[in-house]
Amino acid sequence: MSRFHRPISAFIICKDEVAVLGECIESLDFCREIVIVDSGSTDGTLALIEAYAAQGYPIRLISNAWPGFARQKQFALEQCREPWCLSMDSDERLDPAAKAYLSAMPLDDAKLSSYAILRRDYLPGYGYQPAIVHAKAFLRLVRKGTARFDESALIHESLIGQGPVHTLPKGAILHFRNMSMKEDTAKTSAYADLKAREQFARGRRTTPLKLFFKPIGWFLKSYVGHRNFLCGVPGFIYAMMFAQYAFLVEAKLYRLSLGDKAPPE
Template structure:
């Protein structure tokens, strides 16, 4: 099998349940960079088993630097002309694997490609090919992009040049969390986002607090097409709206506490 001139890079911690299928989907890649930040389950043993089978994996152990910092470290370890960012719970679908040779043969003025992602929904499975999340920059020429270290969450590569959208194919996101667990994740991410925006001096307004969740829901449900996935799609879109609400509510409360710290004034009421 002819290998593609691409380094996949993955950051992970305790991803034993997901990482194997991610690695399997990278069979055409010349190099796989994995940066572990202290796994205590069977993740390292799993990675070593693939190394022993001859997979082109280079394993690094690095103390957690934050999402952007960790991915920047992983990106810097890549040795191939192209670098592909993929998470442990993602896999390349067949159309994307088929398209990759065309993407890496792009003219020099194209420095990166944005790729769609399709989530796995409990009670439904993977969304159809035309029901995708927003396309994000995942494939970048080496040395033509880096992460914005100021981004605490939803980090992305900042390109140095022209970026295009891949016409076909998707990453498949397999982390089917029940709503109990998913809300905890949205709570964590919204805290990171609110803290980042507060540090940047951003403010929220009542209109944004009220309408941001609605707009988020409408974008996911109608524009992204989650309405096609029944109740499972509705829950996914509503979960996104919860994230949007929590982010704005936390930002508002951080601002409010700065203006007026909490004080028990019951004695004068």
């Protein structure tokens, strides 16, 4: 079977992702089009993209100033030309089973328009989460014109489709997150800041009970409910990072609710 044969436009947004983007591109060599929207890379990402294009990868590189996660992904989605659109992050890649299934699955049933794909995270010191660990499915493959991103979301943006969503029966997206603890905690704090501002703008406020119990609940959900305890110490750290994120969102919501109040004398 020839490469680049499927009527699918994969789309990716990126900035300074030279360390991970190559494997993402290589996992998409069944797509007829790969749309990459860059927002000002300076680390060699653009040269990497040009190198893959020179090898024959059907890449369309588009520059667009950063408007936020959801708006940038919506912009990328709107650039797609094929009947089907596949959303990927630059630090993700399709595993062999997902790639094989997407390379051969029927795409001509007009009643089908939305497919979710399981995603497994990389745990430093362990590897990718095994199949026995709970993995969430995200809507990623949609028929063109049937879905869009919620542009009011500042973080954790997701596609909103039409009709029933079918989950790919085989394979998963592999999310590579081999960052140092310093990088991981900084990213967690930055994402929590965006989430808190988004929720504050929508009228949500925190309470002392939420500040105390929500991090505990998120830890137990990840570590026990999702079975990350099976991944040893890396699984424990992963669950604790979820708890940290939950705490920071609530703490930042509290700080936002204080506004510009003067300190007590």
